[in-house]
Structure formats: C-alpha cells, structure tokens
Amino acid sequence: MQETFAAAATSPEVLFSIALTLRVMAVALPLLFLVGVPLGYLLGRGHGRLVAVLDVAASLPLVLPPMAVGFFLLLLLGRNGVLGNPLRQLTGIELIFSFPGLVVAAVVSGLPLMVRPIQAAVRGDLLRLVELSSVLGKSAPTTFVRVVLPHCRKSVAAGMFLATGRALGEVGVSLLLGGDIIGRTNTVSLEIYNAVFSGQYGRAGFLAALLAGVSLLLTYLLKRTGKG
Numbered sequence: 001m002q003e004t005f006a007a008a009a010t011s012p013e014v015l016f017s018i019a020l021t022l023r024v025m026a027v028a029l030p031l032l033f034l035v036g037v038p039l040g041y042l043l044g045r046g047h048g049r050l051v052a053v054l055d056v057a058a059s060l061p062l063v064l065p066p067m068a069v070g071f072f073l074l075l076l077l078g079r080n081g082v083l084g085n086p087l088r089q090l091t092g093i094e095l096i097f098s099f100p101g102l103v104v105a106a107v108v109s110g111l112p113l114m115v116r117p118i119q120a121a122v123r124g125d126l127l128r129l130v131e132l133s134s135v136l137g138k139s140a141p142t143t144f145v146r147v148v149l150p151h152c153r154k155s156v157a158a159g160m161f162l163a164t165g166r167a168l169g170e171v172g173v174s175l176l177l178g179g180d181i182i183g184r185t186n187t188v189s190l191e192i193y194n195a196v197f198s199g200q201y202g203r204a205g206f207l208a209a210l211l212a213g214v215s216l217l218l219t220y221l222l223k224r225t226g227k228g
Contacts (some may be wrong), residue, residue: 008206016183017191017207023169024099024187028106032163036109036114037156041148043115044122044129062112064170069108074176077104097179102187105173110163117162121155122148154225161222165215 008014035181043055061069067079077084077095088094094103129151149156149179171189188207195204 004202008203010199011203013182013186013191014048014117014203014207017186017188018210019066020099020102020186021168024102024106025159025164027103028167029160029164031107032110032167033156033160036159036163037118037149037152038110038144039111040115040155040159041122041144041152044119045127058112058115060112060189061108061173062144066170067176070105070173070176073108073173074153077177078099078121082119096177097181098186099185101177101179102174102185105170105177106167109170109173110167113162113166114159117159118152121152156224157225161218161225165218168211168214 039054039058043051043058046158074081074096076082077087079085079088079094079096084095093100095104126148130149133147138146169189171193174180174185174187174190175193178187178190180190180194181187182194188211192204192207192211195201195207
C-alpha cells in the first residue's frame with residue numbers, strides 16, 4: 001500500500017535514515033574542513049609532481065562514475081584491502097558496511113567541491129600576503145590561521161555548501177561502502193533508492209523533497225556568499 005507524505009514522515013525507516021544522515025554529516029563536515037582547506041591551499045600554491053598527483057586524485061571523484069569510485073575504495077578499504085586489512089588488525093575497526101564507511105563516502109564525494117573554490121582563491125594577493133607574513137617572522141601555522149583563512153573565508157564557505165550538497169545526495173559510493181543495510185547504513189539517499197525499488201513512491205517523494213529543500217537552501221546560501 002502506498003504511503004502518504006504524512007505517513008512517510010513518521011515511518012521508523014524514514015526517521016532512522018534522517019537521523020543517520022545527520023550523524024554522518026556531523027562527522028563528515030568537520031573532516032571536509034580539516035582536510036579540504038589545507039589541501040586546497042597546497043594545490044593552489046604548490047608545484048611539482050606530488051602536487052600534480054594530489055590534484056588529479058582530488059579530482060577523480062568528480063570525473064569517475066560514483067560506482068567506480070566506490071569499487072576502488074572497496075578494494076582499498078575492504079577486509080583484505082591494502083589499507084583496510086592493516087587497519088582492522090591494528091585497531092579492530094572495519095570501514096566497510098559500517099558508519100565509518102558512510103563517513104568516508106561522504107568525505108570522498110564532497111572533497112573535490114570543497115577543494116576547488118579554495119584552490120582558485122589562493123592566487124595573486126594572497127601569495128604576496130603570505131610572503132609578507134613570512135618576512136615579518138610569522139610561523140607557517142600562524143600565517144595560515146591569521147592570513148590564509150580570513151582571506152579565503154568566502155571560498156571556504158562556498159566549498160562547504162557545495163560539498164554538503166554533494167555528500168547528502170551521494171548514492172553510488174555509499175552503496176558500496178555502506179552496503180545499504182536496513183536499520184544500519186540506509187541514509188536518506190539510499191532510503192530513496194530502497195523506496196523506489198519497493199514501489200513506495202510516497203516515501204521516496206517525501207525524502208526527495210526533503211533533500212531538494214536542503215539543496216535549495218544551500219544554493220541560496222551559496223549565492224548570498226558570492227554577493228557578500
């Protein structure tokens with residue numbers, strides 16, 4: 001039987017998926033900031049082969065199909081993966097089919113959109129300000145906090161809005177890393193997939209409208225940031 005929007009809003013599966021998504025984003029957004037800002041600064045200012053490799057790696061989630069990204073991460077982080085196996089043996093943590101896997105999927109998906117605005121902002125005047133700070137004897141961490149971040153604050157905000165929207169709508173990577181386990185790893189985007197697959201279009205419509213509303217809000221904030 002088809003669910004109405006009101007019934008879908010109070011469904012235990014829907015409420016769980018919303019709560020899980022909020023938990024994932026609560027962890028993923030600080031990680032996107034902590035990783036994306038320094039990486040964007042490095043890519044905008046640095047040179048050499050290592051920077052070029054990092055630039056390509058940061059762009060891959062944008063140009064590769066999400067399923068391909070998820071598959072490569074599965075090989076890398078799985079129980080027998082290059083990183084997953086040592087991590088499991090040393091700490092007992094398994095990233096695949098778990099909450100950490102969903103966080104990894106959100107960070108990887110949103111990172112390119114977090115990095116690009118900052119990378120574009122690290123040009124011209126900022127480089128001169130950084131050099132001036134160095135001449136005045138300021139340390140690199142002090143320069144980063146007191147010069148780079150204030151100069152790039154609009155780009156950082158824009159990157160956070162874009163990355164949030166991308167991470168919220170992620171399906172392919174989350175499906176392979178999280179496993180879409182009902183009552184455990186079914187985020188909002190995966191619950192939409194489940195609802196459509198099972199013919200529960202009222203539930204899918206409610207969740208899709210919820211994501212659309214959040215996306216419109218992020219778009220509005222992004223435009224306000226640009227005008228500011």
